[in-house]
Amino acid sequence: MSKLLISIAMEAEAAPLISALNLSPSTSLFPKALPFLSYEGENLTLITSGKDSVTGVDNVGTVPAALMVSHALSTGDYGTVVNCGTCGGFIKRGMSIGSVMIPSVGAFHDRRIVIPGTKFEEYGVGKREVTNAKADLVRSSLGYVGGCCTSGDSLDHVSTDDTQMDANEAVAKDMEFASIAQVCSLYDVDLVGVKVVTDLVDGDKPSFEEFMENLGTAAKSLQETIPRVIEVLKK
């Protein structure tokens, strides 16, 4: 099996997995200027986005995600990226709190660049098919659904986001997958996303409330799910 790169944005999402996989912190992967953290295990590296130096919170969002994965791929010989994390789920596409999905498409819902007569609108949506044998095998072996993970830089959503998320037929909403899909496509590396639902995008509670309520449970679910994903990828 080629080496795995596991990317997770938030420390709270990654912590139980780091202990479950018995990973050790490493200092060599990122230059000092970048806040990202890396951990090494048997034939795998796990990276997290570290803390913002101004606010002290996790560096979530599409920019840190792309920067972190791009830097890691440029320095190491990785055959597969596994992007794990929490997401909002859509009730209308069968998701409930705790559901796991393995995206087959990544797209953005908040990059509106409408200039008639050009392809900037399509560029903004940035749809990438994430169809590779590894993602398909994980999905079928573990019985998870696929579909579109739509990404943006906000935890909440406005009606123009809703219109684009509907057009993307989104099953899950996160803040990184579509940007990592673009990076993996540039490097020609397979991507397997593993997304656990913490909140319901088309439910009636504010996302932040449900997200905070279910973050701990989702992190534990990742701790159980990711070793099973790694086992499948070893085959």
Ligand code: ADE
């Ligand atoms: N991560 C978990 N829930 C999310 C949501 N509703 N939107 C974006 N990222 C999320």
